[in-house]
Amino acid sequence: MSERILIIGSEGQVGTDLAAYLRGVYGKENVMCSDIKPVSDEKLDNGPYRVLNVLVKEHIREAFKEHKPTIVYHLAAMLSATAEAKPKFGWELNMDGLFNIFDAALEYGVKRLFWPSSIAVFGPNTPQLDTPQFCVMDPNTIYGISKLAGERYCEYYNKRWGLDVRSIRYPGLIGWKAMPGGGTTDYAVDIFHQALDKGRYTSFLSANTRLPMMYMDDAIRATVEVTEAPADKILIRSSYNLAGVSFDPEMLTEAIRKHIPTFHIDYKTDHRQAIADSWPKSIDDSRAQSDWDWELEYDTDAMVAEMLKQLAPRYGK
Ligand code: SER
Numbered sequence: 001m002s003e004r005i006l007i008i009g010s011e012g013q014v015g016t017d018l019a020a021y022l023r024g025v026y027g028k029e030n031v032m033c034s035d036i037k038p039v040s041d042e043k044l045d046n047g048p049y050r051v052l053n054v055l056v057k058e059h060i061r062e063a064f065k066e067h068k069p070t071i072v073y074h075l076a077a078m079l080s081a082t083a084e085a086k087p088k089f090g091w092e093l094n095m096d097g098l099f100n101i102f103d104a105a106l107e108y109g110v111k112r113l114f115w116p117s118s119i120a121v122f123g124p125n126t127p128q129l130d131t132p133q134f135c136v137m138d139p140n141t142i143y144g145i146s147k148l149a150g151e152r153y154c155e156y157y158n159k160r161w162g163l164d165v166r167s168i169r170y171p172g173l174i175g176w177k178a179m180p181g182g183g184t185t186d187y188a189v190d191i192f193h194q195a196l197d198k199g200r201y202t203s204f205l206s207a208n209t210r211l212p213m214m215y216m217d218d219a220i221r222a223t224v225e226v227t228e229a230p231a232d233k234i235l236i237r238s239s240y241n242l243a244g245v246s247f248d249p250e251m252l253t254e255a256i257r258k259h260i261p262t263f264h265i266d267y268k269t270d271h272r273q274a275i276a277d278s279w280p281k282s283i284d285d286s287r288a289q290s291d292w293d294w295e296l297e298y299d300t301d302a303m304v305a306e307m308l309k310q311l312a313p314r315y316g317k
Contacts, residue, residue: 006069009076016178054097082182094146117239120144167239175216214244
């Protein structure tokens with residue numbers, strides 16, 4: 001029997017790519033998408049969809065009853081910059097949303113639950129280079145605090161209630177299908193659109209702000225691989241480090257200039273700089289490699305080439 005999959009937050013940056021991938025593999029009827037807003041009729045043709053607010057238990061119950069998912073990907077969350085603007089609601093959405101999904105997953109006997117964590121779980125006293133899997137974690141954003149608390153709860157639900165929950169700490173994610181919404185790493189997506197559209201970009205992070213990043217295809221593959229790996233390979237039940245690549249705006253600019261030599265960047269930092277400064281510059285993901293055989297495919301140049309190729313037609317290039 002095919003798996004029956006429910007994606008919560010399917011209209012977001014990760015959800016958009018994940019839904020397309022999983023529907024290709026499992027068939028569209030087996031993958032129910034859900035998000036907080038109704039979608040266009042055109043999108044409804046892609047497969048089953050439900051409006052689902054993770055803070056409304058009734059919405060969750062209805063979706064679980066109707067679709068009977070064996071695997072749930074719970075992606076709905078408020079990202080770092082937005083959560084700083086709405087700290088109380090950011091915490092509520094990220095934590096209560098997760099608790100509601102935990103409860104439903106146990107009540108309806110879901111086989112596996114995926115929930116993403118983030119590099120935002122680290123903080124100013126974390127070693128910033130090759131950040132180890134286990135180290136000091138003192139996040140100072142609401143988003144980071146909620147992700148670290150969520151990780152602890154994932155492990156707790158696994159150990160105490162046997163819930164088979166899996167998680168990875170996403171680096172900044174770079175894809176062309178959907179825009180990110182309200183994160184600190186968003187510049188690394190926006191820069192491609194502006195490079196193609198205007199030939200120039202004003203970065204809200206400084207030239208040498210190095211952060212871990214990952215091309216979306218790798219992120220989707222990691223998400224599905226960690227979720228589908230045999231349970232005995234998933235030895236970390238909080239969340240796995242995932243390294244991706246590591247670059248700063250200046251290095252990304254150089255990589256873009258290999259394709260668009262006249263591309264110009266300038267810098268005007270804002271409140272997101274302090275958030276970025278508290279995060280690691282590079283990550284050690286040896287546990288993901290050894291536990292479930294994780295292997296990165298896209299380096300920075302391959303990611304840049306693919307982003308520009310995929311986005312060029314949108315800007316008549
Ligand atoms: N990309 C996210 C953000 O910037 C980090 O997980 O908030």
